[in-house]
Amino acid sequence: MTDSLGALSGVLVSTADNCEVNCRFCFRADVGRDVLSLETYARALSRLHELGVDELCLSGGEPTDHPEFRQLVRVAMQFGFRTSVVTAARTGPRLDALAGVAGMLSHVTVSADSRRADEIGRTGRTISSTPKVFEALGHRRASLHVTAFELDEDDLKDIVSVVEAAEVPVEVSPLLPSPTFRFENPHLKRDLALIDTFFGMSEQLRTVVSDYHEWLRGPVVRSCQSARLYLSADGFLRRCPYDSSQQVSVFATRQEIGEALRQSFCEPPTTGLACMAICRSESHEG
Template sequence: MSDGLGALSGVLISTADNCAVNCRFCFRADVGRDVLSLDTYSRALSRLREIGIDELCLSGGEPTDHPDFGRLVRVALQFGFRASVVTAARTGPRLDALAEVAGMLSHVTVSADSQKAEELGRTGRTISSTPPVFEALGHHRASLHVTAYALDGDDLDAISTVVKTAEVPVEVSPLLPSPTFRFENPNLARDLDLISTSFGMSDQLRTVVADYHAWLHGSVVRSCESERLYLSADGFLRRCPYDSSRQVSVFAGRQEIRDALEQSFCEPPTTGLACMAICRSDTHEG
């Protein structure tokens, strides 16, 4: 195994191109009608295990909307993967699907939005609606992720209540541009001050923010340093979720897949604004 592939720590899996949540500031890489099939998924996991990857994160669209969500988790375990999920589930079939396999998951990241972010994105992912989700999990291998826009005292109180009640850590991220929703956040400096004062700000988040400002002025050119691959819902592996020019089908031959992935390390894609939202490594990522 090469040093490149040996550095991979996991794979981010898109379970579907479409999403009923459909946040206005969504950062998903693919938008369409493809839904990940069990055949494609199993083939991908087999090939990924062959190159030494043993961690995966199910993302979306909303992964609990996948008709075979429970089987996706069970198949992952059968292949020897540690499986995590990023979800906006709150009630009904979504929460039922999540609760059914909660004990099998290495980590669950529950997504929520500050009040103004929720209004801006029309998401319905309120902070105050998350406690039943953490309760349904039945374990503390979980965290709250809050997308922040115009944070205020009510948001901070809501976050504090959830953290104390559910006994889970929280990550608060300022709303930055995405491929589908680009804008200058006039509240960014204030949001960052509140995040730093109330929760502390990691060196990694500081780097993201610094990169954001630099990229706005076109002064940064950087190659991808992601430690995970991306699997699209239609069955293609690639290094960058946003760059399909050098992707390879999971139904290609073993050597073709290995060669394509090796090449992605020899000539890594260039990072951009979109990459900061989806590929920066988070403390509680599965």
């Protein structure tokens, strides 16, 4: 079954459609009230394991808000998945939940925002609040991801201070339009120059920026090349988080799931602005 699905290797898991952080520039594909149940999750992982998938990323919503977050991680381990988490956890129950499973995680991406991005998004995910998160993890299988808008000297100092103290890598991404947050970014050229000078730009980020500029000049038709699936909180697998036309329930038969996923690789969805935010993350080794 895996031969016809190409290089399929990972799955992005939406633990809930709702989110208390509720960033104004959030890339969530689904917004609603669904919360991923353990039954649905276990069924999905069983089918994905049969397909040869060996890596998953818990996202959300904020995954540490899930009432059974620890169990989500434990079940993934039982199926042999390398499990990573993208989180905005900082204090209280969220940080406690994250620290409680830290040893079981292959990687943790800690999300943060520059000062102006934080003001625009009303997120509370400041850069200066991240050291306690890395300390709580107790390991260096982690990275800092900063969403940047109108970067200033204080932002740069904060980022350097955090990554040097925690000894973790960082990726700084400029704030681009998303399906839920559209705006002009007059500071984009300057932000990109500062990112490249101080931190370097990954090939993925360069591709994202190039694609973005192409979209500004007109529609770009490009087929999805992602090797990762998406599991929605209500229990559907699909190739693209933003395209439910080819989704299949995890409670369908093995044959139905296999055929639906094969079809999504034979006729991949087209990419768009939304895809730039959610489907460019690389798998982490470590």
